[in-house]
Amino acid sequence: MNVIIDNFPLYVSGFLQTLRICAFAAIGALLIGTVIAGFRVSPVPPLRWVGTAWVTVFRNCPLTVVLFFCAFGLPEIGVNGAYFWFGVTGLVLYTSAFVCEAVRSGINSVPAGQAEAARAVGLTFSQSLSSVVLPQALRTVVPPLGSVIIAMIKNSAIAGAFGIGGDLFAVGDTLTSARGEAALPVLIGVVVGYLVITIPSGLGLAWLERKVAIAR
């Protein structure tokens, strides 16, 4: 276990890098996924088509392919930037499809009368979505969204392997491959790093779920 103690600063920097990737990717995926869910339930057919196409593409492509496209395809079509942002973009695109479907199931769980009443008092579609339907939908959607976000945190390891570097997974790779340390203790350190992110995330979500629960 000395390898963990000896390389503790490296682990910490890997942990922070993973945390950074996940924070940006979670914010992006939640925002875009919610907007796409709005598209999918919109009364405007072209918006529905865009939403359906988005989900179909990003939910059905392997994450590695999406990341490949972001890391190597985007530069080929002239988009230049840091690998960090390419990795985050790939995670956002992929995760947003799952966020969208979770949010959409939440929207469908809100009784139709709520949206009818919202329209009847003169709210437009986007107003009724933002003031009436989504606030109620998000309450039922916390548990499935939590699963999606925790899956995303774990998927950040794959993004790390695509040249972002410096994250927890890359730390494990550096220590075992480049420095030839024994794999088992190194990976135990990596696992602990992920658990320190995912377990509190799960607890936070359980707290959030209790806090936003409504009486019907």
Add this chain to the structure above:
Amino acid sequence: MTEPNTARPMVRMAAVDKFFGPLHVLKEITLDVPQGQVVVVLGPSGSGKSTLCRAINRLEPIDSGLIEVDGRPLPAEGKELARLRAEVGMVFQSFNLFAHKTILENVTLAPIRVRKQPAAEARTTALELLERVGITSQADKYPAQLSGGQQQRAAIARALAMRPKVMLFDEPTSALDPEMVQEVLDVMTGLAAEGMTMLVVTHEMGFARKAAHRVIFMSDGEVVEDSTPEEFFTAPKSGRAKDFLGKILTH
């Protein structure tokens, strides 16, 4: 009770047809509701009376024909339609109060978001309306904490907050326990006495007799009778209306 003063129709329906799949739920409905008139729509279940009510603010789109509110044809889905709906109050059978908002917030939401009223002004108006329907003390509670009768009165206040030109009631007392029906009908009778244009789908014959200027009887998607309450209840012309009244007035 004042008689309707002008001939200008607040709601106009001309040759309105509506299908649910193969089912013809509204058959060439032609109907004018003048400003200030209280119309009660009666009929057996499945006769199309709720659909008629919901068609007026396009919660149910129609297949053909014309619907005008205050001289303007119903716009297609979009901002124009939202503007028109803001002027048409609607009260639902199942109240449909916004479950995540307090009673006060339910009443102020549309004035603030749609009419862009300052929050303080919307709040003052809302409290006046809640007082008028007798539930001021419930203002800060959530809908689930109120009785059905209180929820429906809150829903009426929510609709009135937009100062509608016409109020639509879609079976407003059908989901209520019997002892709560009267408190809602009292609010509605008060509105009628003040000259609000109202279209009320209901099974409350007492309300129809007392507050309505006009009774429309529907059956199988058609307007079968269109007369005054006295005429309808004492001397119905059609066999279907006699049959309907026979079933509901005997017990």
